[in-house]
Amino acid sequence: MSVKHGLSGVVRLGIQSLLLHKLRAILTMLGVLFGVASVIAMLAIGEGASAEAQEQIRQLGSQNVILRSVKPPEDLRGGGETTRVSSYGLTTSDFERVRDTFPAVVRTVPVRQLQQEVRLEERVLNPRVLGTDAQYVNVTGRKVCEGRFLSDQDQAAVSNVCVLGYEVARFLSPFESSLGKSIKVGGEYFTCVGVLLPRVPLGSDPAQPGVEVTGEVFVPLETGRSWFGDTQVKIRSGSREMEEVQLHEIYVQVDSDEHVTLVADAAKEMLKRQHKQKDWEVVVPLELLLQAEKTKRTFNIVLGSIAAISLLVGGIGIMNVMLATVTERTREIGIRRALGAKRRHIVTQFLVETVVLSVGGGLLGIALGLVIPAGVEHWAKMKTVVTPDAPILAFAISAGVGVVFGIYPAWRAAAMDPVEALRHE
């Protein structure tokens, strides 16, 4: 034992006296433990949920405005057993108008969705077949994994080429590269010139149950139009429906974030004027993103408050135990004071005990707080994200709880009159 009244000496003293009442110390720690664990677990689950949502939005591109064709409500109610052709949605002239009217627009990409079967030898798939142009990858940020994306020449020459999404390529040709293969789309053969990387990095997003066909096949817009026309047949609950839609989506890339809302509003205004019915919608990923962030903040505040309450309860538990400890050890305090201990020595001694309790609880709480999200991810198949600042925050808070709730008992101990304390039984 060192004579020096160093911090290490005081800490050891605190731990020593805690070890005298192990059960009591452990029970006291539990309060902080669960408080800290719930802070971390709640933040991780909340963070995970919103990270997933935000990732989906981000893939749409924060500088993009997306115009979409929407089947108008009147048509939905129609139906019956009849075969009918409904014609709605964005048109090529909408596309040209958007492209040419707004100065802030950098790129405009048309997307047309074709209902076609895709086949390579005996492997058959029903992916989303998209007719689009060379700019698609620039606007959506999709990356090429093999070969190249569609080019302007493909478009101009109306070539029979296609680019496969990663999953599609892997399904159609699992053992060798799909490049150069003749893929049958509908009734026509298309030469595969490229494969795109998946949207989400490999391995992080397990296939969602229920969705059999993931991925896309891209063909030049004009090629698709010339082979398959504008009319498509949809079989829906017994009735055959014919749909005529020129463009399903128009991706509009804007030069900066500030102009996104401006362009979106102008586009809405324009579409309102051009379309008799509301057969379109305008999606602004940036706004969705901001909305999602706002929701996340609210979510975090609510979760944070709940966790704070449990930490408060833990802190009160510590205070309660420390007050009892101080009373129990009044005589010891008197002895130490009579032998020369100053008030601050006594304060430190008891404060160290509470901090050891709360920090000990905090460390165990961090361990538990890291296990819970892992368990949730494993059993509930929910994405969780433990940000590095969550454990740090929780740890700081638990140490703070120890100091805040330890101050009063420690002060009570130090304020005692030495003779009075010595007389205590």
Add this chain to the structure above:
Amino acid sequence: MAGSADLPVAELIDVTRLYKMGANEVRALDRFSFTFRAGEYWSIMGSSGSGKSTLLNLLGCIDRPTTGAYRIKGEDTQTLDDDELSELRSRHIGFVFQSYNLIQQLNVLENILVPLIYQDDPPEDGEERARRLAQRVGLGDRLDHKPTELSGGQQQRVAIARALVNDPTFVLADEATGNLDSKTAKEILDLFDELHAEGKTILLVTHEPSVGLRAQKTLRLKDGRIEDVRDNRAVVA
């Protein structure tokens, strides 16, 4: 030390310590004035309740008088704040309590060391000093025992070693030999003689006349006042 022999170590002037118990009050010390000088060896005697422990508590700076003033080593205790009083205790006072007052969760060595850990500038050789003192009181082989594992007399000897570890100028011993057999008691009293020879000022509270006679002088209290002051050297001679 010879030069400082006549300097007052403690001067009490009209010190009264009053205990109020509801309606009636007890004057544990009643307008008590006295001066203890450096290097003196006093035994304090008197019947139970005469105020001996109260006097020692005041001199040990763990209690404050109701009225009156006193100086320890020339310092007016009234002007000292809590920290300064604590430092005074840990540097100059060696207190042996009537009821040992060892810290239960510390072992013998750690108990002996307690007064040193609170000094502003603790000595380097503290632990060595503590071991030597433990040896001197006959507990050299019990250093890692807890107080509950010691007999009453052994605990008392730990308390004595602890009182000496800070090399105090002023040793205040309240019934330091009360629980000891005559052989150990004699050893402890021999130790006090040595300390006295080293120049320490010693106040020894006792009920036993034979122990009281070992001191140079005896101060007899009654109801918080001085009843008698006697020089034992004259008696012995």
